[in-house]
Amino acid sequence: MEKNQEIALTRMRKSVEKLGGSAGEYGDPTLMRFLIARSMDSDKAAKMFVQWQKWRAKLVPLGFIPDSDVPDELEARKIYLQGLSKNGYPVMIVKGSKHFPSKDQLQFKKYVVHVLDKTIASSFKGGEIGNEKLIGILDLQQITYKNIDARALITGFQFLQAYYPERLAKCFILNMPRFFVSVWRMVSYFLEKATLEKIVIVSNEDERREFIKEIGEDALPEEYGGWTKLVAIQNVVLIQLED
Structure with a gap:
């Protein structure tokens, strides 16, 4: 040092x-x-x-958010945890088409913490070092106006900025429809420059190949060019979260 x-x-x-x-x-x-x-x-x-x-x-008085605190959000099965990228970062996938604006904002905030904590913990080899990062994939395939939730996106990114500094290695946005561009422009207004620099909007085949190359086929589900199956985050059991 x-x-x-x-x-x-x-x-x-x-x-x-x-x-x-x-x-x-x-x-x-x-x-x-x-x-x-x-x-x-x-x-x-x-x-x-x-x-x-x-x-x-x-x-987070317990040190982690148990599944029982976020039942409605987990029921949607909209977030998946896929193992580690080539660089050893856990890969989290968000399916935008399975998200609907929450009626319970406190539960949603706890869900964001639950997801981020569990994703980061999935990369621990033994105990936490403190500098672990994650890769996020936001898939907007087949989203409709009912799925649009700028407030949720802003909350997620602001939590990363304020309470998970330097945890985000990169965020890839896939399949962004034209009608979502104005929404993303508004969300971007609330993001710090350092956060925006880590976000990649994949919009052509060259960028898609780079996306697959950077993450690795071992960590990507088949529908994204990899070899694995989607694994819902609630189906991933981490002993560390119970310690």
Whole structure:
């Protein structure tokens, strides 16, 4: 680790304590995510970290969201967890045509946490290191106006930005229909530049080949050019989530 990173980490830990938080149980890789997200500004990173701790304590008091807290969202079977990409990132697929705006926003927010936590945990080899990332695939095949939910997209990306800094390796958007372009333009307004730079809209065959090459056929279902079957996230059992 470079000297300036060590200094920034030391300053961040002290700043976290001044703000009433605690970074003692977290390793450097976890804190570095917050520092990177705040351009290595120790005070801003500490503020973000403490806000994250308070948010987790309130929304995720058990440390994870059990299936029983998000039954309606799981019933839709709209999110799939497909193993690891070539770079070792867990691959999560969202089927837009199976999503409908939620009547229970608290349950939806918990569902976002449930999905992100479980996806990240699926890449753990033993314990968590703290710098694990994920790849998201948003498939908009066969979506209709009834499936459009800008609020849900904004919530998902804002959670990633505010509470899962540097967890997103890349997000691929597939099969975007023309009528969705204006929706995406609105959603993009709420995204940080660093997030937008990780989003790839796959719109031609060359980009599709690059998408398959980057993720790997072992992690992609057959319908996306790979060799595997779709696996609903609730059918994936992770021992780590119960520890």
